[in-house]
Every structure is written in C-alpha cells, then in structure tokens.
Amino acid sequence: MQYLKIKDAIVEQIEDGMLTARQKLPAERKLAEAFDTTRVTLREALSMLEAEGRVYREDRRGWFVSPEPMSYDPTQTLNFTNMALAQQRQPRTELLAAKQVLASKHAAKKLELPPFSDIYRVDRVRYLEERPVLYVTNFIRAELFPDLLKRDCSRNSLTDIYREHYGVEYQRIRYRITTSSLQGEIAQALRATAGTPAMVVERINYSQTGELIDCDIEYWRHDAITIDSIAELSA
Amino acid sequence: MQYLKIKDAIVEQIEDGMLTARQKLPAERKLAEAFDTTRVTLREALSMLEAEGRVYREDRRGWFVSPEPMSYDPTQTLNFTNMALAQQRQPRTELLAAKQVLASKHAAKKLELPPFSDIYRVDRVRYLEERPVLYVTNFIRAELFPDLLKRDCSRNSLTDIYREHYGVEYQRIRYRITTSSLQGEIAQALRATAGTPAMVVERINYSQTGELIDCDIEYWRHDAITIDSIAELSA
DNA sequence: TCTACTCTTTGGACTATACCAATATTTAGG
DNA sequence: CCTAAATATTGGTATAGTCCAAAGAGTAGA
Numbered sequence: 001m002q003y004l005k006i007k008d009a010i011v012e013q014i015e016d017g018m019l020t021a022r023q024k025l026p027a028e029r030k031l032a033e034a035f036d037t038t039r040v041t042l043r044e045a046l047s048m049l050e051a052e053g054r055v056y057r058e059d060r061r062g063w064f065v066s067p068e069p070m071s072y073d074p075t076q077t078l079n080f081t082n083m084a085l086a087q088q089r090q091p092r093t094e095l096l097a098a099k100q101v102l103a104s105k106h107a108a109k110k111l112e113l114p115p116f117s118d119i120y121r122v123d124r125v126r127y128l129e130e131r132p133v134l135y136v137t138n139f140i141r142a143e144l145f146p147d148l149l150k151r152d153c154s155r156n157s158l159t160d161i162y163r164e165h166y167g168v169e170y171q172r173i174r175y176r177i178t179t180s181s182l183q184g185e186i187a188q189a190l191r192a193t194a195g196t197p198a199m200v201v202e203r204i205n206y207s208q209t210g211e212l213i214d215c216d217i218e219y220w221r222h223d224a225i226t227i228d229s230i231a232e233l234s235a
Numbered sequence: 236m237q238y239l240k241i242k243d244a245i246v247e248q249i250e251d252g253m254l255t256a257r258q259k260l261p262a263e264r265k266l267a268e269a270f271d272t273t274r275v276t277l278r279e280a281l282s283m284l285e286a287e288g289r290v291y292r293e294d295r296r297g298w299f300v301s302p303e304p305m306s307y308d309p310t311q312t313l314n315f316t317n318m319a320l321a322q323q324r325q326p327r328t329e330l331l332a333a334k335q336v337l338a339s340k341h342a343a344k345k346l347e348l349p350p351f352s353d354i355y356r357v358d359r360v361r362y363l364e365e366r367p368v369l370y371v372t373n374f375i376r377a378e379l380f381p382d383l384l385k386r387d388c389s390r391n392s393l394t395d396i397y398r399e400h401y402g403v404e405y406q407r408i409r410y411r412i413t414t415s416s417l418q419g420e421i422a423q424a425l426r427a428t429a430g431t432p433a434m435v436v437e438r439i440n441y442s443q444t445g446e447l448i449d450c451d452i453e454y455w456r457h458d459a460i461t462i463d464s465i466a467e468l469s470a
Numbered sequence: 471t472c473t474a475c476t477c478t479t480t481g482g483a484c485t486a487t488a489c490c491a492a493t494a495t496t497t498a499g500g
Numbered sequence: 501c502c503t504a505a506a507t508a509t510t511g512g513t514a515t516a517g518t519c520c521a522a523a524g525a526g527t528a529g530a
Contacts, residue, residue, distance in 0.1 A: 171467070
C-alpha cells in the first residue's frame with residue numbers, strides 16, 4: 001500500500017513547514033516521478049489527503065496545502081465577515097445575484113410559503129485570504145422586507161440591513177449540518193472540481209416575534225470550516 | 236464525462252426503488268461491463284456517490300445503498316440508543332474496551348488534567364440495523380466515578396450510570412464538528428475502507444456544578460448522520 | 471447439523487499509457 | 501510597456517490489464 005507512504009511523506013513535509021498553508025504542490029507528474037509511481041496512485045494519495053482536509057485542489061490549477069479551518073458557531077448571529085475578522089482572517093464577499101423570484105418547491109417548503117410566492121434570492125461567494133470557501137444562497141420572505149433589493153446588498157450584510165432598516169433581528173435559528181460534495185455551478189464558483197467534499201449548513205432563521213424570516217443554504221469547502229459551539233441543557 | 240452518466244443511472248435506480256436501502260450493488264466487474272467501461276472509471280463514479288452519501292461500501296464486501304441518515308442533536312442529552320429508537324431505528328452497541336488508563340497528552344488536554352492522570356477510557360461501536368455507523372471513545376475523569384468499571388458498561392448507557400449511581404448529569408456540552416476520513420482500527424471496526432469520508436464530533440461535557448465530566452470523540456460514517464439542532468439567541 | 475477446509479469470486483491496489491481541454495507561460499506585435 | 505496570439509504544461513478523464521488477499525460459497529468430514 002504505497003499510497004500510504006506518499007501520504008505520510010506529504011503530511012511530514014507539511015508538518016515540518018517545508019510546505020506551508022495555501023502553497024501549491026508540484027505538478028502531479030513531477031510528484032509521481034518523485035515517488036516513483038504513476039499518476040493514478042499519486043492522485044489516490046492526494047484524494048485521501050483531500051478527504052482528510054490536509055490539501056485541497058482548485059480545478060485544473062493544482063493541489064494546495066489547506067490552511068487552518070475557520071471556526072464557525074451556528075448559534076451566534078455573527079455574520080461571516082465579523083466571524084472571520086474575529087479570527088484574524090481576511091474575508092471578502094462577492095455578490096453573484098440578488099433578485100426577486102418565484103419560490104421553487106424546495107424554497108417554498110423551507111419558508112413555509114405556498115409555491116410560487118414572491119421571495120428574494122441572494123447568491124454569494126465568500127473568500128478567506130482570497131480563497132473561495134463558501135457558497136451561500138439566501139431565500140428571504142419578500143413581504144417582510146419591501147424594497148430590500150434597493151439597499152446595497154453587495155456592501156452590507158443582510159443581518160445589518162434587517163436590523164437597521166426593518167428592525168428585525170434573528171432570535172432563533174434552526175440548523176442542519178450534512179456532508180456532501182460540490183457539483184456544477186457551486187463547484188465552479190468555489191474553483192473546485194466536481195465531487196470535492198463539502199459541508200452543507202442549512203439554516204432557518206426566526207425573528208424576535210417568532211416569525212420565519214429567511215433561510216440559507218451554505219456550501220463550505222469541507223476543509224475550510226469546523227463547527228464549534230456550546231449547548232446549555234435546560235433539563 | 237462518462238462517470239456522470241453512470242452516477243445518474245445509479246441514482247435513478249435508487250430513486251425509482253429498483254435499489255433499496257442497504258441493498259448490495261452488483262459486483263464492480265459486472266457493473267463496469269453493464270456500463271461498458273473499466274473498473275477504474277466505475278469506481279470513480281461510485282466514489283463520487285459515496286462522497287454524496289448515496290452509497291457506502293464495506294471493506295472487501297462491496298457497495299451498498301445508503302439508508303436515510305439518522306438525525307442527531309448534540310444539544311440533547313439523549314443517548315444514542317434512545318435517539319435511534321425515537322426515530323424508529325434499530326440500535327445496537329458493542330463494547331470494545333472499558334479500562335482505566337493513564338491519560339495521553341491529547342486526552343489530558345481535553346480533560347484539563349495533568350499528563351498521566353488516571354482516567355477511564357471506553358471504546359464502543361454503535362450499529363443501526365446491524366450496520367456499524369459510529370465509533371466512540373469516551374475519556375472520563377476517574378476521580379469523579381470510583382469503581383465505574385464495576386458497573387456494567389456493556390448493558391447500560393454511561394449517562395444513565397452517571398445519573399443513577401453518582402448523581403451526575405450533563406448540563407453544558409461543548410462540541411466541535413469536523414469532516415475527516417476513517418483510518419486504521421476505526422475504519423476496520425466500522426467495516427470501512429481506509430479513507431472513507433467521516434464526520435467527527437468531539438464533545439466535552441460539564442455537570443450541573445460546572446465540573447468537567449468527560450469527553451468523547453465520535454467517528455461517524457458520514458452518510459449515516461445529519462446534525463439537526465435549534466439555537467436560541469440570548470442577544 | 472455443525473465445523474473445517476478448498477475453491478472461486480470480488481474488492482483493493484497498482485502499472486503504463488493516451489487524449490483533451492483549460493491553464494499557465496512564452497513569444498510576437500503594436 | 502502592455503496586450504494579444506502561439507505554445508507548452510498540467511489536471512481531468514478514460515482504457516486495458518495485472519496481482520493479491522480477503523470474503524463468500526461450496527464441499528467434505530466428524
């Protein structure tokens with residue numbers, strides 16, 4: 001089982017600091033030669049390291065050393081930007097689309113609305129140190145936020161807009177965490193190869209008055225995140 | 236991209252009910268022939284389905300259709316058995332080892348104890364419908380539970396023993412969720428191939444009096460679980 | 471009927487190679 | 501010096517086998 005040795009060798013180089021976070025590994029053909037094996041076996045080893053979250057790849061660009069994951073507490077309202085800054089990371093957000101649409105079956109169900117209701121849909125990609133790590137889609141009950149899209153969604157966080165312009169704040173969050181893999185446009189937006197392991201966080205958010213506000217689906221590159229939280233039991 | 240067609244064909248068969256939960260897929264060689272391709276490509280497709288959580292494999296035994304994941308709320312004290320029963324699933328637990336050991340560096344740190352302290356270590360494998368899905372290791376502060384190992388750990392849940400014999404209950408839980416992959420003994424115990432995607436849940440549990448009781452590391456087959464919880468924000 | 475041994479099938483791992491399209495790099499041109 | 505076109509490199513996908521050890525099935529013996 002030769003790929004174990006390859007794995008270990010690469011892990012050692014990472015831990016010894018020969019390879020540092022976000023650094024590109026040599027080309028597959030070069031690595032395969034260095035380890036005296038074929039690309040197939042080499043890629044087997046790399047895929048395993050990818051599953052462990054030690055390396056990641058960018059589609060057709062190569063393999064890179066994974067940086068430390070960001071710690072994420074779904075029970076905090078802290079938005080991505082503030083969460084990142086609190087951890088001395090460099091966040092950036094790219095707005096892909098913000099528009100009013102008719103609710104899909106899936107979105108309508110999540111928002112507890114009849115099919116084809118008017119909702120807002122906001123798609124964003126979020127970066128850490130210029131690496132795209134998160135693809136988020138928000139579905140928002142339109143009737144709660146008239147003219148939401150006239151606010152500058154590309155510069156302000158949604159939670160800030162909710163609070164400042166509509167007096168609405170998150171009070172209760174239902175979340176679900178699953179593992180899956182990145183496909184299609186989402187994979188592309190994250191510069192990932194289809195099939196890259198992912199962590200999926202789905203949240204449904206309720207306001208102070210118990211009203212359902214919005215829901216979001218987050219696709220994280222799985223090595224970029226660790227969920228970290230505390231639960232108090234009321235017993 | 237032929238493996239996409241293979242994926243879709245298999246997904247379709249699952250969704251049409253031709254293949255049902257826990258059913259074994261045909262042998263790789265048969266499938267490869269059926270799709271007119273090589274085993275390498277076929278395995279590529281299967282690995283992708285594995286990453287998506289639609290199929291799983293048992294080491295050297297073959298590929299199977301993933302059943303519905305179990306929903307797991309880390310903020311509930313419900314132990315595995317009750318959680319499973321509440322969801323009409325059939326749980327079983329196998330005790331691998333329960334012994335008093337000297338704390339490893341890692342365990343000592345988690346338990347906030349000096350190195351080489353006396354602790355209990357309990358290793359268990361948990362099954363759903365006779366499929367091994369979870370490998371748990373508990374590290375327990377020995378001084379809080381004299382003679383714990385004389386109780387029947389193989390028949391009773393740890394939380395029950397804590398409560399009934401020592402009057403200790405969980406009050407606060409710190410948890411961390413990561414994705415990784417199964418390796419070595421853990422993979423073996425779960426009948427998994429090394430490298431199988433996994434969800435890792437680490438918990439540190441505190442009692443009513445705020446005292447650190449124990450911690451546990453849970454390795455889940457990633458397709459067997461979805462984390463499902465609610466957070467109330469105190470704002 | 472149950473156990474122990476044998477044979478066959480199957481998954482895991484690996485070699486060697488090939489083609490294509492998207493990158494990255496170099497070169498030529500304004 | 502900057503831009504655009506030509507070229508080289510590289511990752512993604514696929515073919516066609518091979519070898520091995522574990523698992524499963526079948527068989528013979530107690």
